[in-house]
Amino acid sequence: MENKVALITGASGGIGEAFGHVLAADGHDLVLVARRDQELHRVKGVITAKHPVAVHVIALDLNEAGAVEALVAEMAGRNLVPAVVINNAGFGLAGPSVELSRDEQLQMVDLNVRVLTDLTLRFLPAMVARKSGGVINVASIAGFMPGPMMAVYFATKNYVLSFNDALSSELRGTGVTMTALCPGTVKTAFQARAGQTERGSMLSAFDVASQGWAGFKAKRRVVVPGFLNQVMAYGLRLTPRRISLPFIKQVMGRRRAT
16 A cells, blocks of 8 residues: 555554554554544554654544544645544443433444444545555454343444445455454453453453454455454354343343443
């Protein structure tokens, strides 16, 4: 890719921050987007201390009305055209849907689905015209199954996986890659935001980002980091719902913070 600029959302920590380090090590200039300006500048400082790349920081809450338009305008004003878009911004909520905030659940749909779709569709035409580049959409193994006790979150990730699969088929032969990264539980701030406890072994955010980037460069449509996560994702996809639903409900209920 001649134009080596990568746009990463949700870049102030976790998998987004890890992607920043991975792509900077591969020679990409970065556009980092998240709500927390101070944390974005922290990430920028660490990356630029290690790698000779340009890092642009844009502090935005992508859940706010007009935020995507503001991001696109800001990037155009700086003459930044992404060769790669990494849609990592998102969050989850754990618990029975009827007990969780309706507004927060709708915000989850807005960020996990609408913003991801908007950014993907805005930047794809230029990639197709250049016949290079692509999009990494951060989904989850949750996208392979319904998720009682995290119903809306699982549904949003199912959308991401389906959307990515369909676009991958549409874009075959164009030189543009669509990769869905589907991690299991990763040690980030996600659990605290979702209202979950940390349980079991977890891959690091850096391992997940590294595998996602390697899969993208290999033009893989779906990347599920970790053998056990692959067994869980594909196994439960094939399991009858009358069996899988009670099992998932029990597992997710145990993970809910009390």
